[in-house]
Amino acid sequence: MATAVSEDVAIHEGTAPSDDRDAHNDSEKVVPLEDAVDEESGTRSPQSGQQLQRWNDPAVNIFRYFSILYSFILMGMTDGALGALLPYIESYYSISYTVVSLVFLSPFAGYLLAALLNNQIHHRLGQVGVAFMGPVSRLIGIVPLVFHPPYPALPVILLFTGFGNGIEDSAWNAWVGNMHRANELLGVLHGGYGLGGTIGPLIATAMVTKGGLPWYTFYYVMIGLDGLVLFLMVPAFWRATAEVHRAAVRAGYAGEDSGDGRGGEGEEGKRTTTRTVLRSPVVWLVALFLLGYVGAEVSLGGWITTFMLRVRHAEPFLAGLTSTFFWLGLTVGRVVLGFVTGKIGEKVAIAAYLLLSVGLQLLYWLVPNIAASVTFVTFLGFFLGPLFPAAVVAATKLLPTSYHVSAIGFAAAFGGGGAALFPFAVGAIAQSKGVEVLQPIVLAILLFILLIWLMLPGGLKTGGLENARDNNESVGDGFRKAFAWLKERLQPKRV
Structure with missing residues (x-):
């Protein structure tokens, strides 16, 4: 039986042993490890020396990939439209910036819960569980x-939205991230999110400003679209069960242990726990990077309309259109710069x-x-897209692996929690300082994640990330080398 690619692991690399009882009861066939590429198998990463899975091989991956792409479009529509509707929610309930910003903060608990439970969901329910629960x-x-x-019910309700987005975001990023040509595939996938962020505000703004409809009518559209994704995702991942996932984990350990010995920390059949993974500094650096990046992205997308209305004094439809241009730039950047x-x-x-951002x-x-604001924010989205x-x-x-x-x-x-934390912070500060605080806050976030990115091992050279593990590079090595080089240059030369 071939291994299961879990969303998080994204690659399940090998196949389970032929005598595995759970695997034997599954409908998959037993194949040799080197030939294990089928519907449920996630192939191994470059570290393991095996061929990576492709988006169109096996054929079921095509259905899965486009189902995931559609789901990401809907995530983008939900996040993007909320920012465009924010001024109208604020006026409908007659509430302050701080109070209305709770609609951004409350999903953070859902994202955090998804982060902690993601591994368990894969282990107990498999990818099909994520395809249903999301x-x-x-x-x-x-x-x-x-x-x-x-209004007090809205933040509570949106906890479920955060959890659904969180488990899908983490699972599908992991699966696609371990495929052949992952940069391009993830670029298209996140381009789908950006596309949703482009059309969501456009539809929502047109419904309110041109159609004269209340803000909540937009969600009738989303109910129909989200109902459809459920009927696509579950059949697509029907055979990606918990048994398949667990077999993939066992095969992954076996493959890593037979290689350089650095892969698994437990015995074959014992999964890597979240607690073990969280001891790695790289995991926390990537998590903080994504927290800041998503925070900057959604803060901009969420507050652009309000900023353009209150600070730039744009007319309402153009203010909503600015948000659309930002998400459009994000979409194009993810697809184009992915290559x-x-x-x-x-x-x-x-x-x-x-640096350009x-x-x-x-x-x-x-x-x-x-x-000028519309132009700058469009290109800002373009260069933020591939992050x-x-x-x-x-x-x-x-x-x-x-x-x-x-x-x-x-x-x-x-990282998805940044979509809640930072937009809420903007709203809370804007209550006393004005919505123009959006700009210095986003600037500070961008500088912070640049510093975080430079702390990752690998150096600023092509192939650096691939060689970082083999060279035993650690977090912050680049800064230490730069400091040593600078110190050497500044020391007076002896005659």
Whole structure:
């Protein structure tokens, strides 16, 4: 029986032993380890020396990949539309910036819960469990919105949206992140999120400003779209059960132990726990990077409309359109730059994108012109786009294969909490200082994640991440080498 690719691990690399009883009861066939590439198998990472799984081989992966892509589009629509609807929610309930910002903060608990439970869900329910729980949790968070309940109910309801997005985000990033040409595939996948973030605000703004409809009518649209994804995802991953996932974990340990010996920490058949994975500094660096990145992305996407209305004094439809242009830039950047990032190396590419983003954020903040603001924020989205996919790929290259399920799942879900934490902070501070605080907060976040990125092993060179483990590089080595080089240059030369 072939191994299961868990969402988090994304690669399950080998196949289970032929005498495994759980695996034997599954419908998969027993095949030799080197030939194990089928519907449920996640092939091994480059560290393990085996061929990576492809998005179109086996054929069922095509159905799975496009189902996931559709799900990411819906995630983007949900997140993007919330920002465009924020001024209208605020006025509908007659509440302050701080109070309305709770709609961003409450999903953080859902994301955090997803980060902690992701490994267990895979172990007990498999990928099919995620395929069911993700859409259902999102629907639980969306259906009550059409009844526009009293505002205190909204943050509670949106906890379910955060949990549903969190388990899907972590699982599917891990699965695709271990595929052949992961940068490009993740670029398209997250481009789907950006596409959703583009059309969500456009539809929501048009319904409110041009159609004269209440803000909550947008969620009638989302109920229909989210209901459809449930009927796509569950059949797509029907055979990716817990038994298949556990067989993949066992095979992963066996493969790693037969290699360089650094992969698994337990005996064959014993899964790597989340607690073990969280001892790795790389996991926390990637998680903090994604926390900051998602926070900057959703803070911009969520507060752009309000900023353009209150600070730039744009007319309402144009203010909503600015949010659409930001998400459009994000979408194009993820797809286009995904093909560039892998060629020049993730470490140097993302450092360059972040430096450009810092410059554009400064221009967006300091140039008080509506047309210029729209231009700067569009290009800002373009260069921010590939950051999330590149971080996932970096994690797969720096961490042992047996860590991938828990590590990528935790980092992606923990990072998703940035979509709640930082937009809430913007709203809370804006209550006393004005919504213009959006700009310095986003600038500070961008500088912070640039520092975090440079602390990862690998150096600013092509192939650095791939060689970091073999060279036993540790977190912060780049800074130590730079400091030593600078110290050497500054020392007076002896005559």
